[in-house]
Amino acid sequence: MNKKTILTILKKKQSGEKITMLTCYDYVTAKLISSQDIDMLLVGDSLGNVKLGYENTLSVTVDDMIYHTKSVKRGNDGALLITDMPFMSYEITIEDAVKNAARIVKEGGAEAVKVEGGIEIVDRIKAISDAKVPVVGHLGLTPQSINKFGGFKVQGRTEEGRRKLIADAEALEKTGVFAVVLEAVPEQLAKEITERLKIPTIGIGSGRYCDGQVLVVDDMLGMFTDYTPKFVKRYAEIGETIRTAVKNYIDEVKKGKFPREENTYK
Numbered sequence: 001m002n003k004k005t006i007l008t009i010l011k012k013k014q015s016g017e018k019i020t021m022l023t024c025y026d027y028v029t030a031k032l033i034s035s036q037d038i039d040m041l042l043v044g045d046s047l048g049n050v051k052l053g054y055e056n057t058l059s060v061t062v063d064d065m066i067y068h069t070k071s072v073k074r075g076n077d078g079a080l081l082i083t084d085m086p087f088m089s090y091e092i093t094i095e096d097a098v099k100n101a102a103r104i105v106k107e108g109g110a111e112a113v114k115v116e117g118g119i120e121i122v123d124r125i126k127a128i129s130d131a132k133v134p135v136v137g138h139l140g141l142t143p144q145s146i147n148k149f150g151g152f153k154v155q156g157r158t159e160e161g162r163r164k165l166i167a168d169a170e171a172l173e174k175t176g177v178f179a180v181v182l183e184a185v186p187e188q189l190a191k192e193i194t195e196r197l198k199i200p201t202i203g204i205g206s207g208r209y210c211d212g213q214v215l216v217v218d219d220m221l222g223m224f225t226d227y228t229p230k231f232v233k234r235y236a237e238i239g240e241t242i243r244t245a246v247k248n249y250i251d252e253v254k255k256g257k258f259p260r261e262e263n264t265y266k
Ligand code: KIV
Pocket: 023, 042, 043, 044, 045, 046, 047, 084, 138, 181, 183, 204, 214, 215, 216
């Protein structure tokens, strides 16, 4: 597939062509997804939920992110590869932030990193970006702030929240992020932010007017079904397919129907 870069993404904003992104955590899925000419793959720290079975993303480490990024990197054909910086890998000091971003690029092979937050982290974003690592922002329902928010709640519903979200988005753009993910932001507010910014907005649960969309791949494939937010559309029922296949396998082994002659060596 044609190689996508940050320039491809910025050009799409200018031309009004929608930008496509999915999360991805492993080699096989990266091969399957990138065969369809997707713009961006995100190794999201949602891997804490959907791959490691944690209740939230707070326990995910830089090493976890690097491990999964390496796997995705080997299967990816052309998509821009972005990896989340996990909780507390960029909060504490500027030096930490740059070092961890550097590890994700050097060891994992990511081409850009994503961080959650607005005005309060612009110094960290600028330092990472000055160290030649492109950065994606993430605003709205930022799961790493779950304890601060007191749960997973739609953000930007009050006038104060609305103004803060716009100010954060503009601060991120000024700091040099090349795109910003808007998660669970009311549609009209996401539209206003999208119109104000020259960089693309990538929505998840933020309505129809963002410049692009992202979903957690295990959600949209029907693989991860512990809970399914309202904004997810299920494009397949892979979980059900797996259960049926496994059931049939067990039945056939028990009945001596598998393996058959064609599955054996002479
Ligand atoms: O970790 C993740 O999957 C994400 C997306 C939801 C944007 O950050």
